[in-house]
Amino acid sequence: MKLKEVKLRHLKMTMKAPFATSFGSFQDKEFILLEATDELGNTGWGESVAFEVPWYNEETFKTNWHMLEDFLIPALLNKEITHPDEVNEIFSSIRKNNMAKSTIEGAVWDLYAKRNQIPLAKALGGEKKKIEVGISIGIQKSVEDLLQLIEGYVNEGYKRMKVKIKPGWDIDVMRQVREKFPDILLMADANSAYRLSDIQHLKQLDEFNLMMIEQPLASDDIVDHAKLQAEMKTPICLDESIHSLEDTRKAVELGSCKIINIKIGRVGGLTEAKKIHDYCQEQGIAVWCGGMLESGVGRAHNVALTTLANFIMPGDTAGSSRYWEKDIITPEVVVEDGYITVPENDGIGYAPDLAVIEKYTIMEKTYQ
Ligand code: OSB
Ligand code: MG
Numbered sequence: 001m002k003l004k005e006v007k008l009r010h011l012k013m014t015m016k017a018p019f020a021t022s023f024g025s026f027q028d029k030e031f032i033l034l035e036a037t038d039e040l041g042n043t044g045w046g047e048s049v050a051f052e053v054p055w056y057n058e059e060t061f062k063t064n065w066h067m068l069e070d071f072l073i074p075a076l077l078n079k080e081i082t083h084p085d086e087v088n089e090i091f092s093s094i095r096k097n098n099m100a101k102s103t104i105e106g107a108v109w110d111l112y113a114k115r116n117q118i119p120l121a122k123a124l125g126g127e128k129k130k131i132e133v134g135i136s137i138g139i140q141k142s143v144e145d146l147l148q149l150i151e152g153y154v155n156e157g158y159k160r161m162k163v164k165i166k167p168g169w170d171i172d173v174m175r176q177v178r179e180k181f182p183d184i185l186l187m188a189d190a191n192s193a194y195r196l197s198d199i200q201h202l203k204q205l206d207e208f209n210l211m212m213i214e215q216p217l218a219s220d221d222i223v224d225h226a227k228l229q230a231e232m233k234t235p236i237c238l239d240e241s242i243h244s245l246e247d248t249r250k251a252v253e254l255g256s257c258k259i260i261n262i263k264i265g266r267v268g269g270l271t272e273a274k275k276i277h278d279y280c281q282e283q284g285i286a287v288w289c290g291g292m293l294e295s296g297v298g299r300a301h302n303v304a305l306t307t308l309a310n311f312i313m314p315g316d317t318a319g320s321s322r323y324w325e326k327d328i329i330t331p332e333v334v335v336e337d338g339y340i341t342v343p344e345n346d347g348i349g350y351a352p353d354l355a356v357i358e359k360y361t362i363m364e365k366t367y368q
Contacts, residue, residue, distance in 0.1 A: 001081050001115060005037040006073045006104070006367045008065060011360040013295060015323045020139040022166035022193035023055040029293060031061050033328075033357065034068070036107040044111030045352055047301070048103040049265035049292035056191070056292075057219070057240065057266065059099045067100035073367045076104060084109045088271045098243055098268035105269030106301050114347035119304070121342050121349075124274060126307025130339040134160030134314035135322065136189065136291060139169055143176050150181060157337040159314040160185040160211065166193040171204045178208040185314070189214035192240055196224040205234055211313070212237040212259050222247070225256040235259050239290055243267055245275045252283055259313070261290040264301055273305055281310035291316035296329030300348035303333065307342055314338070328356050 011033055018027040032048035048068075050059040075090055087105045094101070113123040121128075135158040140146040150161050163177060165188045174188060187210050194202060194216045202216055212235040217224050219240035229236045235258035242248055242260055244267060251257050260280055264273050280287045289306045292298065302317040319335035320327035327333070329350035333340060343349025 001111060002039045002078055003036050003076050003081075003108070004039050004078070004368065006077065007035040008068060008365050008367070009033045009035070009357065009361045010061070010065070010363040011295070011328075011357070012362050013324060013360050015293065016325060018138070019293060021164050021189075022139070022191045024053065025138070026051065026293060030362075031295070032064055032068070032103060033295070033297060034103050034107050035352075036104065036111060038111050038115070040115070042111055042114050044107035044109070044114065045297045045348060046103045046106035046110070047294055047298035048099055049263070049294060049298055050099040051292075057099070059097065063097070064100040064103060067094075067097045068104060069365075069367070072100060072104050076108070077367065081108065084112045085271045088269065091268075096243075099265040102265045102267075102269040105271065106264065109270050109301075110347045117346050119342070119344055119349050120301070120347055121304040121307040124270060124304055124308060126304060126342075127309065128307040128342060130341045131303060131306040131311070131317070132159045132314040132338060133317050133335055133340055134158055134162060134185070135318045136162040136316045137164065139164050139166065143173055146173065147177065147180050150177060150184075154181065154184060157335070158318070159338040160187065162187050162189055162214070162316065164188075165190050167198075171201070174205060174208050174210070185211055187211040187214065187237075189239070190216045192217060192219045196227060199228060199231055202228065203232055206232060210234050214261060215239040215241065222251045222254055222256040225251070226254040229255055229257065237261050239263070240266075242276070244272060245279055248276045248279055252280075252285055258285065260285060260287045262287050262305070263290040263292060264305060265292060265298075266290075270301065270305060274308065277308050277310050286310070286312050288313035289315035289317060291318070293323060295324070296320055296327040296333060296350055297348065297352060299327075299333045300329065300343075300350045303340055303342060304348065326356060328353055328360065
């Protein structure tokens with residue numbers, strides 16, 4: 001297959017409510033949607049998960065646009081590609097910029113599955129017919145607000161509650177959540193808000209029977225996480241620190257974590273995500289699929305990836321309606337009793353709705 005045309009669109013969508021983490025708060029989401037057309041006229045879709053501001057990592061949607069326009073699209077246009085795994089190799093001389101790479105790699109995977117007339121999940125080797133999902137809850141104004149939100153999500157059927165924490169919104173909050181909901185699957189995500197010197201403070205979380213604590217320490221660390229994990233009963237899950245299979249191997253060998261959050265964009269695409277999944281499966285390390293407040297296109301890729309067997313913990317892929325009044329795909333991603341039914345249509349399995357996409361588009365550019 002050959003890419004004959006790539007269209008980049010800059011979209012702006014507004015979330016129903018602000019989402020607050022230890023590093024900042026989001027409500028307007030500006031991002032890039034990529035549409036690739038092959039020589040037969042099929043179209044494949046990818047979403048950049050980079051935000052406007054480099055809070056979560058160093059990439060932004062503008063750095064992604066630059067990388068795509070100046071390096072990544074030119075490297076793929078008109079090149080014969082037999083399998084999407086080749087994209088990783090073609091990009092190997094370009095350092096980092098994983099979210100930019102993943103944007104176009106995802107579209108190539110979608111095209112590959114559509115040309116083979118199979119769902120993306122099947123192209124990846126996934127077999128689950130439905131996937132279990134949890135929900136990530138941002139920092140709230142009060143504990144009462146948080147408890148009320150959790151109650152609503154429990155009633156909707158979400159399988160696991162993830163609560164964002166930061167210094168001043170942590171031990172006491174988790175204690176109150178656990179007291180009110182003694183039996184739910186519960187975890188905390190710190191987004192790198194602590195240092196190893198906070199070890200005695202963090203160890204207090206051990207009383208709350210949490211599934212895990214996600215990324216307590218620095219976003220580029222795996223050494224201090226190993227020291228912390230040796231002292232804590234609660235399993236550590238790494239998010240920001242893991243960019244590749246190599247990072248995963250080093251973290252597992254060091255004992256920096258017991259669980260890995262796989263985000264397709266953070267690791268540079270589905271090929272690398274699958275490699276990390278396979279390695280963790282061999283090592284007995286659980287994985288789950290993280291989220292980046294995606295629109296329907298990114299959400300669809302997450303659903304497909306989560307069908308792989310070692311995604312044994314509920315992911316953050318909530319339904320479209322959790323964030324959007326109107327998502328850009330038909331049908332929208334729907335969660336029923338905590339499960340998403342994996343679509344059986346070819347490729348990503350949800351159809352991008354061009355009329356809706358147009359409404360959210362600020363700028364677009366086509367490359368041939
Ligand atoms: O750390 O997983 C994270 C949102 C933005 C940036 C980082 C993270 C998150 C989430 C929400 O936790 C995941 C989602 O619901 O898409
Ligand atoms: Mg996280």
